[in-house]
Amino acid sequence: MNELIAPDSITPITGWRFWRIFERNLQLRSIFAPNPWPKREKITAECLCRGSSHIEPPEIESNCGVYAYKSLHHAIVDYTREFLAQDPVLNPYAGAIFGKVKLWGRIQHHRFGFRARFAYPDSFIMSICNCCSQPIFFLFEFFAFRLFEEIKILLMDPNYPRAGKKIVKISKGMFFCENCWYHLGKKNGAGISSEKILGIFQEDYGVGVSEKEVWAARDLMIRK
Amino acid sequence: MSRIGEHEKETRIEPLEEPVPQKEPVKKPQKEPLKIPEKVPVGVPS
Numbered sequence: 001m002n003e004l005i006a007p008d009s010i011t012p013i014t015g016w017r018f019w020r021i022f023e024r025n026l027q028l029r030s031i032f033a034p035n036p037w038p039k040r041e042k043i044t045a046e047c048l049c050r051g052s053s054h055i056e057p058p059e060i061e062s063n064c065g066v067y068a069y070k071s072l073h074h075a076i077v078d079y080t081r082e083f084l085a086q087d088p089v090l091n092p093y094a095g096a097i098f099g100k101v102k103l104w105g106r107i108q109h110h111r112f113g114f115r116a117r118f119a120y121p122d123s124f125i126m127s128i129c130n131c132c133s134q135p136i137f138f139l140f141e142f143f144a145f146r147l148f149e150e151i152k153i154l155l156m157d158p159n160y161p162r163a164g165k166k167i168v169k170i171s172k173g174m175f176f177c178e179n180c181w182y183h184l185g186k187k188n189g190a191g192i193s194s195e196k197i198l199g200i201f202q203e204d205y206g207v208g209v210s211e212k213e214v215w216a217a218r219d220l221m222i223r224k
Numbered sequence: 225m226s227r228i229g230e231h232e233k234e235t236r237i238e239p240l241e242e243p244v245p246q247k248e249p250v251k252k253p254q255k256e257p258l259k260i261p262e263k264v265p266v267g268v269p270s
Contacts, residue, residue, distance in 0.1 A: 206245025
């Protein structure tokens with residue numbers, strides 16, 4: 001007889017995280033992994049461990065799972081560390097979008113964040129300028145968005161480098177703050193306005209901007 | 225894992241309703257309203 005195990009909670013956990021935007025259909029993707037986030041469907045963590053396949057990621061002894069920070073503070077600390085440490089162009093969060101996410105299923109709790117089995121975006125707060133890596137707070141600040149085509153050379157099979165290479169064209173979304181747009185971005189063509197891009201996210205993902213969270217993030221970043 | 229620090233514990237969360245917006249319902253074509261035929265008065269000579 002199968003033993004029924006009661007869950008620890010029925011309320012999803014709230015986390016904070018960054019995403020990238022790819023392709024003409026403006027799909028959200030993880031920063032450090034190629035996983036796309038489906039529209040109006042939960043994302044399910046996949047096992048990315050080499051040599052093993054976990055049945056129900058995330059396992060304790062693994063790096064699998066959908067990542068999120070425990071609090072706005074922890075997310076801002078990590079972003080600030082990257083901002084101060086590197087050239088703005090090399091900042092992994094340059095061009096990213098930031099917001100809240102709901103997590104559920106099997107969850108591994110870490111000191112500053114979570115690794116979860118299931119997740120879906122909850123609200124958007126800000127984006128990070130591709131040029132200067134400064135934050136752009138939604139609803140309060142102008143921004144422009146453009147898709148740039150990036151050509152990447154990838155291995156046909158990462159496990160067998162001799163299998164050959166393929167050329168892939170990827171459309172990558174980039175955000176520009178007002179200053180960088182008028183000095184750099186605008187010269188290379190038209191962009192999509194902030195109202196339109198947020199409207200697209202509302203329609204496609206059913207996720208909008210939380211004014212309360214934008215104020216909280218803005219206050220926290222000004223203090224830092 | 226270094227971005228989120230060392231592991232602390234594991235939990236399981238099973239919400240009664242998953243926090244995912246519904247997919248937009250398929251719009252059904254509008255049906256034309258039924259046309260009610262006019263009643264023929266009884267006793268009218270043909």
